[in-house]
Every structure is written in C-alpha cells, then in structure tokens.
Amino acid sequence: MLLTVKNLKKYFPQKSGLFSKPALPIKAVDDCSFTLEKNEVLGLVGESGCGKSTAGRCILRLTEPTAGSIHFDNRDLLALSSGELKDIRKTMQIIFQDPLSSLNPRMTVGGIIEEPLIVHHRGSPIERKEAVAALLDKVGLPQSALNRYPHEFSGGQCQRIGIARALALKPQLIIADEPVSALDVSIQAQIINLMIALKEELSLSYLFISHDLSVVKHISDRIAVMYLGKIVEIGPAQQICLDPLHPYTKALISVIPEPSLHRSQKKTILQGDIPSPARPPSGCAFHTRCPVAKEECKKREPILEEKRSGRSVSCLYVNKKV
Amino acid sequence: MRKSKSLTQKALTELGRDKLAMISFAIIAAYILIALLIQTNLLNLPIHDTVGESYEKPSWAHILGTDIFGRDVFIRVIYGVKISMSIGFITTLIAVPIGIVLGALAGFFGGRIDDFIVWIYSTFSSIPYLLLLLALALVLGKGIFSVYIALGVTSWVGICRVVRGEFIKYRERDYVTAAHALGAGPLRIIFRHILPNVLPLIFINASLLFVSAIKAEVILSYIGVGVQGKPSWGNMISDAKLELVGRGVYWQFLGATCAMFIIVLAFNIFSDALRDSFDPRISNKTKER
Numbered sequence: 302m303l304l305t306v307k308n309l310k311k312y313f314p315q316k317s318g319l320f321s322k323p324a325l326p327i328k329a330v331d332d333c334s335f336t337l338e339k340n341e342v343l344g345l346v347g348e349s350g351c352g353k354s355t356a357g358r359c360i361l362r363l364t365e366p367t368a369g370s371i372h373f374d375n376r377d378l379l380a381l382s383s384g385e386l387k388d389i390r391k392t393m394q395i396i397f398q399d400p401l402s403s404l405n406p407r408m409t410v411g412g413i414i415e416e417p418l419i420v421h422h423r424g425s426p427i428e429r430k431e432a433v434a435a436l437l438d439k440v441g442l443p444q445s446a447l448n449r450y451p452h453e454f455s456g457g458q459c460q461r462i463g464i465a466r467a468l469a470l471k472p473q474l475i476i477a478d479e480p481v482s483a484l485d486v487s488i489q490a491q492i493i494n495l496m497i498a499l500k501e502e503l504s505l506s507y508l509f510i511s512h513d514l515s516v517v518k519h520i521s522d523r524i525a526v527m528y529l530g531k532i533v534e535i536g537p538a539q540q541i542c543l544d545p546l547h548p549y550t551k552a553l554i555s556v557i558p559e560p561s562l563h564r565s566q567k568k569t570i571l572q573g574d575i576p577s578p579a580r581p582p583s584g585c586a587f588h589t590r591c592p593v594a595k596e597e598c599k600k601r602e603p604i605l606e607e608k609r610s611g612r613s614v615s616c617l618y619v620n621k622k623v
Numbered sequence: 624m625r626k627s628k629s630l631t632q633k634a635l636t637e638l639g640r641d642k643l644a645m646i647s648f649a650i651i652a653a654y655i656l657i658a659l660l661i662q663t664n665l666l667n668l669p670i671h672d673t674v675g676e677s678y679e680k681p682s683w684a685h686i687l688g689t690d691i692f693g694r695d696v697f698i699r700v701i702y703g704v705k706i707s708m709s710i711g712f713i714t715t716l717i718a719v720p721i722g723i724v725l726g727a728l729a730g731f732f733g734g735r736i737d738d739f740i741v742w743i744y745s746t747f748s749s750i751p752y753l754l755l756l757l758a759l760a761l762v763l764g765k766g767i768f769s770v771y772i773a774l775g776v777t778s779w780v781g782i783c784r785v786v787r788g789e790f791i792k793y794r795e796r797d798y799v800t801a802a803h804a805l806g807a808g809p810l811r812i813i814f815r816h817i818l819p820n821v822l823p824l825i826f827i828n829a830s831l832l833f834v835s836a837i838k839a840e841v842i843l844s845y846i847g848v849g850v851q852g853k854p855s856w857g858n859m860i861s862d863a864k865l866e867l868v869g870r871g872v873y874w875q876f877l878g879a880t881c882a883m884f885i886i887v888l889a890f891n892i893f894s895d896a897l898r899d900s901f902d903p904r905i906s907n908k909t910k911e912r
Contacts, residue, residue: 402798
C-alpha cells in the first residue's frame with residue numbers, strides 16, 4: 302500500500318466577532334479514510350466545496366490536518382521532522398487547477414522546471430540543464446520553451462510545464478488537483494492522455510481530484526465520491542459508473558452528458574444547495590437533498606461499510622450483498 | 624526565434640514609449656546629476672559669497688536676484704537640490720529596507736508575528752506625523768542628520784503596509800504552494816517567488832516616499848528644526864515669508880518653490896507611469912485607445 306489515509310479530519314476554525322456567538326469550525330474534511338496502491342489512480346470526486354482539495358493538501362502537508370493519520374510508504378507523514386518532511390516531499394508532488402497561476406510569472410520555464418532540482422541539491426548545473434531538457438521532451442514541449450516565460454504559453458502548455466516541474470524529482474505519488482478543469486475539452490484529452498502515458502512509463506500513482514465524473518471515469522482505477530467532507534462511496538471505477546449504489550453517486554452519474562440519440566436513463570437533478578460544512582445536517586449529511594430519503598435518515602448517521610466486495614457505501618438503504 | 628521578454632522588460636519598453644514619463648525621468652536624472660556633482664565637489668557653488676547688493680532684483684547677472692546678504696539666490700536654489708535629493712535618497716534608503724523586512728515577515732508568516740508588526744506600525748501611524756518628526760528632530764538635535772533619521776524611521780509604515788498586503792496576497796498563489804510542496808524553505812519562497820513580484824510596487828512606493836521626504840524636509844526647515852546653516856528650499860521659503868509681505872521680494876520664494884514643484888511633479892508623473900506600465904490591466908486599456 303503506497304498511501305493509507307485514516308480518519309482524516311480538517312476543521313478550519315472561524316474567527317468570531319467580538320459580540321457574536323462563537324463560530325463553529327468549518328468541517329472541510331470530516332473523517333475520511335482511503336488507500337492508494339502503487340501505480341493506481343484514485344479519482345476523488347464531489348461538488349465544489351466538499352473538501353476534496355483540502356484532503357489532497359493535507360496529504361502533502363500543505364495544510365495541517367486536525368486529526369487522523371496519513372501513512373505514505375509505511376512512514377507516518379504526520380510524525381515527520383521538518384528535515385524528513387523536506388526529504389519525503391521529493392516523492393509526492395502536486396499539479397494545480399489553474400495552469401498559469403501555478404507558474405511564477407517572473408521565472409523562465411527552464412528556471413521553473415529546474416527549481417526542484419536546486420532545492421534538493423541534485424546534480425551539477427550542467428546535469429540539471431540536461432535533466433530539464435529531458436523533462437521538456439517527456440511532457441511534449443519544444444526545447445525553445447526553456448528561456449521563455451509562462452505568459453507566452455497556452456493553458457495546455459502551461460499545464461505541461463506544471464507536470465514537468467512535478468516530475469522533476471521522480472515522485473511516486475502525484476496529487477492532481479483538478480488538473481484539467483480549466484482547460485478546453487480537446488486539450489483536456491491531451492493532458493489526460495499525457496498523464497496516463499507518464500503513469501505507465503514512470504509507474505506513478507495519482508490521486509486525481511475533480512468535480513467532473515466523466516474525466517475521472519476515464520483515468521481512474523478506483524473512484525471515491527465525497528459529499529460534505531465525507532466519503533459516501535468508494536470502489537472500482539467501472540462498477541461505480543455502471544452500477545452506482547449511493548443515491549448521490551447515482552445522481553452524479555445520471556447527469557454525465559452522453560453522446561447518444563436516445564436518452565438512456567432519467568436524469569436526477571439534485572435540488573437545493575450543498576449545506577454549510579460548519580453545520581452539517583443531522584443523521585445522513587445528504588438527507589436534505591436525497592431523492593429517496595426517509596425519516597430514519599435524519600436521525601441515524603450511516604457509516605461507510607463494505608456492501609459489495611471491494612465497494613464501500615455509506616447509506617442506510619443499500620443492502621449488504623458481499 | 625522570437626526573442627521573449629520578461630514582464631519587467633515588457634513594462635520598461637512600455638514606459639519608454641510614454642513621452643511625459645521620459646521627460647519626467649530626464650528631469651529627475653538632471654536633479655540627481657546636479658546633486659552628485661555638488662556632493663563630489665566637482666561643482667563648487669559659492670553659496671556664502673556676497674555677489675551684490677541686498678535684495679537685488681532678478682537680472683541677467685543673477686537670474687533669481689540676491690537675498691538679504693547679497694548672495695545669489697539661483698546658486699542657493701541649485702545647492703538646495705543637493706540637500707533635497709540627499710534627504711529623499713537617504714530617507715528612502717532607511718525606510719524601504721525596514722518596510723520590506725517587516726512587511727515581508729508579517730505578510731508571509733502571519734499569526735503572532737503579523738499581529739506584533741501590525742501593532743508596531745499602527746502605533747507609529749496613530750501618532751501625528753509632524754509631531755513625531757518634531758520630537759525626534761528635537762531629541763537628536765537640529766541639523767540634516769536628524770532630518771534623515773527622523774524621516775527614515777517614520778516613513779517606513781506605508782511601504783510596510785503595502786508589502787505586507789502583497790505578501791498576504793501572494794503567499795496563497797499556486798506557485799507559492801508549489802514551492803512549498805517542493806520543499807523550498809521560507810527564505811527561498813520570500814526572495815525567489817514573492818519579492819520579485821512585489822518589487823515593482825515597492826519601486827513605485829519608494830519614489831512616492833522620495834517625494835514626501837523632500838516635502839517633509841521643506842516643512843521641517845520652514846518651522847526651524849530642519850537643515851541648519853545651509854541653503855535648503857525649506858530655509859529659503861522660511862526666510863522669504865517676511866520679505867514677501869514686507870518688501871515684495873518674491874524671487875527667493877519663487878526659486879525655491881519652483882525647484883521643488885518641478886521635482887515633485889516629475890516624480891509624481893514618473894511613478895504614475897511606472898505603476899501603469901507594471902499593471903497589465905491598465906496597459907491593455909491604453910493599447911485599446
């Protein structure tokens with residue numbers, strides 16, 4: 302197991318005003334557990350604001366989790382000293398949603414890709430130059446990009462630069478935080494295919510965070526669906542897409558646009574807004590928007606348990622058939 | 624292959640096209656040149672020599688006439704350039720590093736460090752500016768040196784505030800997060816990733832600070848706690864207040880005011896243009912026009 306996340310919680314305390322009641326913390330990630338195998342892609346999907354990015358950033362220790370444990374390669378990430386943390390950062394990297402804003406506008410592309418090597422004192426300047434050239438090749442950018450600046454490139458090209466930077470230290474795990482959401486559909490496919498090719502070539506693992514199930518479906522081996530800081534369903538990608546069990550997953554799958562003349566199934570459009578993560582609803586957090594909710598759902602909180610082999614669902618009304 | 628330009632190069636090219644800004648720049652450069660020539664004694668001005676009668680009117684021999692002791696006012700105005708420029712320069716040199724360091728620490732680290740630094744500059748800025756200058760000038764003794772110190776230690780607040788705000792803005796940028804994820808330390812992130820992006824704004828603020836230091840010296844000298852025994856513009860305007868009403872001697876007042884007016888205007892136009900050229904939104908707008 303490359304990555305094991307157990308009971309991860311991240312609560313953001315809210316500042317309360319001088320005269321107002323003490324504010325409740327925002328439960329961005331509330332008790333999430335999942336695992337990631339070597340060379341596997343885990344898709345993490347959910348609406349915006351459900352805590353998927355926060356979960357990714359907690360794994361990278363870019364935000365400090367409130368509680369829980371994260372083990373990477375059998376090392377407890379939350380117990381590392383700052384020196385050990387710097388060392389382990391080589392093995393896990395991040396790709397961002399907005400390609401242009403993830404690159405420093407005042408650095409050349411060569412400088413951006415070389416920086417990880419400088420930070421970790423890898424090689425002589427000449428060796429680094431060679432490494433940067435090889436990385437540019439690997440992500441499909443011309444060598445002439447070296448001395449140019451990020452603003453001269455298109456979104457897709459910028460994302461390739463971001464990928465090259467992430468690959469520079471030869472990581473094992475890449476957290477891709479909505480890597481294609483800001484790109485045109487045609488470019489999305491190119492970047493996804495590049496990521497798949499790189500995964501095979503360098504035996505990478507991805508935690509692929511996205512709100513777009515149709516993209517996640519394409520790249521992931523397994524999918525975890527998040528709602529309001531909690532994982533509501535996790536399992537193999539194929540099965541989840543063909544036979545979703547949780548009503549929330551069902552709703553998400555039903556609205557994936559399909560290129561077909563006949564509408565195969567009825568779309569379930571969820572009503573209402575996502576509730577505030579500071580005051581999650583009682584019982585099942587999804588009951589306020591669930592099309593099949595019953596009285597019981599308001600009172601009893603479901604737990605994420607294995608309902609089919611390899612598939613866990615957190616819903617009171619999905620029967621166990623293992 | 625097309626030559627690629629960094630953002631700074633682009634901004635400077637744009638600035639070069641702005642004629643008004645370039646004229647202002649030339650004026651600033653001329654003032655600096657005069658100040659340097661006087662400072663290095665290459666231009667030795669007879670500021671204390673009596674060249675004519677008391678209160679001679681402007682003539683070809685003395686363009687701005689003479690003062691009460693028959694000294695050439697034009698020469699004294701020119702000498703005032705050196706005083707003003709040195710005050711602008713040294714004040715900026717003291718205030719900008721303080722502002723950058725404190726602003727960067729507060730903005731980057733946040734938390735208690737931020738609270739502490741904000742507390743310091745709020746305290747500083749809640750004391751009336753002129754009163755603080757006066758108190759410092761009196762404690763340190765009159766003279767140009769105490770003007771440097773007094774202006775230097777009181778005028779870092781503006782820069783500090785700007786730098787802090789920018790650091791708060793930039794520390795959340797994705798490329799800063801990326802640098803954290805790479806394992807880059809705080810020094811590297813501050814100096815390689817954030818400061819270069821804040822630098823244009825610091826330049827603009829420094830040039831505005833330069834102007835306000837020049838004006839502050841004039842005010843301090845006017846009320847008698849500024850430069851002593853040397854012809855600064857403030858001293859000259861202060862001297863002129865009695866002459867102007869009683870005798871109609873306008874030239875000393877006119878000379879000092881004009882010299883100050885020109886440099887202040889040039890600095891304001893130049894820093895405005897500097898800001899415009901470094902702000903991508905504004906530069907797009909001028910292109911459309």
